[in-house]
Amino acid sequence: MSNVFISHASVDKPFVLRLAVGLLAKGIPVWLDKWSITLGDSLLDAIYDGLERSGFVVVVVSDAAIRSGWVNRELNAALAREEQTGRRFVIPIRIDDTNMPLKVADRLYANFATRGFSEALEDLARVLVSKGAADMAVPPEREVLPLRFTRPVDLDAAVLEASWKHMRRRHPDLVLSPDQIALVEDEDYGSLRRSLHHRIDGIAQDPDYTPEVERHLKDMNDLAARLEVVLRAGVAELLNRGKEIDAVLWFAKIIRARALYRLWTTRMVAGGLGQDWKIAGLHDRTDARDFFGTDELALVDLWRDGDRNGYFILWLPRRDLADLYRHGRPQRYYDGSPTMMSEHIYVYPQMLAEHLCHPLKTREPVWDLSEAMIGLH
Template sequence: MSSSAKQYDIFICYSSADKMAVSEIAERLKRRGLKIWLDEWAIKPGDLLLEKIENGIAGAQYFLAFISTHSVDSRWVKHELASGMSLEIAGKEVRVVPALMGAMDFSGLPASLSGKNCLDFRTEGAIIASIEKLVDLVDPERRVRKELLKELRRPDSLDGATFSKLCRYAHHHRDQTLEVAALKGLVQFPGTPAVLEITRRSLHEWGMQTIGTAINLLGKRAEDGGLLALTSTCLMDLRFYVQKLKEISKVIGPDALPYSFETVRHTSLMEYMLIEDALSEKVDVVRELQWHENPDIANGALLALWSMRQHRIGSVSLEINKKQLDAAMNFGADRLPGLTDLLKAGPDSPVRHR
């Protein structure tokens, strides 16, 4: 029977004297999504014990043998263990995994198990770690995914190849967990290229969690143009207008935003998207920001107004001084190279005012 055809992930072998502790562990494994064979769950009144046990062992991918001071003297445990070891030796795709519990130590392992890597279920911390190992063992794809997520979140090196890999995963568009991990890796790269890539991902319409993470990370990179990116794109996707201004306020202080923002921030999402007055109020806030003392915010506000007009987001009338706009364009190109190209291209699939 191939592992893919197995009915159970784990057959549990134990002494009845350890029943309470083992049953709790089995429940925890079951809650993690593993298919467990446990005698009290699998054997019904009238069943032939030996037949059910033998079928359970053969029908499981792993044979988990709990070794305690009780089980080493148990005839049933010895019988089950002998069956499991025989199937493993015969290559029947049953793998025996010893697990210590109670007062047993490694020196007390039966000779047939002494050469095997052994799990530890003797303390709560060890139980948690061993359950994780079993889940990874049964589901290797989960282990590979966990390793990939760790690699994306905490890259070992900040070289070009790693940067390119993180950019690919940041634009995965099928798995937000991978995208968020890649963004958290990208933000560790110094300089503006990482900020531009995070900005690029924030402009795609798919993945609310990913977009929210990108916006949050831009607020943490104010020194590399993060505020410029947030301000200049705040009118591109109306769903995230308030979040972007909130991230800006975390850096410059809430009192530094125009008073009119207090009215806008309490407007519901539906009102943002359907009511022309709500859009006008948002635009008014951005208009006021173009006079802010922070050059990233002031120039970003001009770029936001220009981008809104360029891509016909809403129907609010906008007049922009050409000289000021040219200066803002030059500022944006120098401060965050590539940003003005993103603004010219527009949002990937914007939520526009209707």
């Protein structure tokens, strides 16, 4: 038994995603259909397999769930397995004023309807942990790392760090696949993506239609999808290489900000989410200053010693470049001791973003910075 299965109605998905992320951050592995089923999979087979291999079943009770045939099937299957095994593992939670189904009416439930989410989550997690949910043997391939943006371009650092820590506790040698990273859609970004799809679908009636507009919309749709792939790939790369969480946060900020700006350009309206994130292109000093929040930056070339042709153009803090300005000639990035957090905030995020966004134009990032040379751009 390897996960906590969350049974829910599809209309309750926003709540369920928040619940799943909260449980993962507390070290409780979760099976969720949205993260585990892909096109072409048999829904019935996948769900029953998920139920069969899960140690606990959390049933999200709501008006929609009571009317859902799927939730009733899942609950019946879980209760039948309880009877076969002689062990109670179905835990109901209530998220509105709906009465508990008679099948589980005698059970104490976690009440998210009348209590704050965090308080109710604490109680649910405490019960699950006391029953051994945090110690279940999760196969490496069933691990899921959630990425949730709490603000337009800022990842939830606490959830990311806690979830990764628990995954590594269970599997010290885990090599995270990008496919194991779940992007938890936030409302604003999701709204922009849906708006773009709506414009593309209705392009024939679009009052601003021109062939160029149609091409732009489709190009931006492809780019947004590609940046989601880049985001997953980059996060997996940084974590697998043991880089600091700060490197992941700044890399994700670069990629998500670029996606938001590109999506904003498809709306053709003044203002709105995404407009200000043109700066994520880091094209000039003003962009870099506004993006990183400091004016003390300089543009440098960074390359692996002996291979200047494969250089990266990066913004770095001037405080790290005193010797470079003094002597004016290329030098080693550092002599083997890290320069505070500069590498995690500036170097790795910018190098990896450039490499993954333009793989044909750049070489592999210089992961061992003791091999790196820098020179004024």
